[in-house]
Amino acid sequence: MVAMHREYFGRGPGAAKSFVNDEMVVCVLSDIYTQVERTLIRAGQAEHVRQTRALHHRALEDEYKSRVERIMDRPVAAFHSVVHVDPDVAIEVFLLG
Numbered sequence: 001m002v003a004m005h006r007e008y009f010g011r012g013p014g015a016a017k018s019f020v021n022d023e024m025v026v027c028v029l030s031d032i033y034t035q036v037e038r039t040l041i042r043a044g045q046a047e048h049v050r051q052t053r054a055l056h057h058r059a060l061e062d063e064y065k066s067r068v069e070r071i072m073d074r075p076v077a078a079f080h081s082v083v084h085v086d087p088d089v090a091i092e093v094f095l096l097g
Contacts, residue, residue: 001013001016001027001029001047002016003019003026004060004063004064004067006030008056008060009032009034010034011028011033011034011038012087013029013031014030014031014032015029015030015031016028016029016030020072021072022096023096024064024093024094024095025093025094025096026091026092026093026094026097027091027092027093028030028089028090029090029091029092030087030088030089031077031088032083032088032089032090033049033088034068034092037049038050041085046085047049049083049085050085053081053082053083053090054081057079060076061079062079064079064092064094065079065094068094074097075097076094076095076096076097077095077096077097078093078094078095079092079093079094079095080092080093081093082084085093
């Protein structure tokens, strides 16, 4: 997730931690926002930033899933991503098939 974040947002998260069990992979990324996004959030446009991030994840859903499938050597049945403003975190959840 760190590599994908860096590739698609131009910078990696400040920190990342992943949790894996038999049914899912959960990645928690902190310090995720670009300078442009931080400016928009300060200007009261946090919802716009959330929506843009959601559109981004939908557009790249297959790429996110395929990378996790290669790492886990299992199919990903579902992928969900949510971002939060304060604290500055993203949570990526992959339900394994």
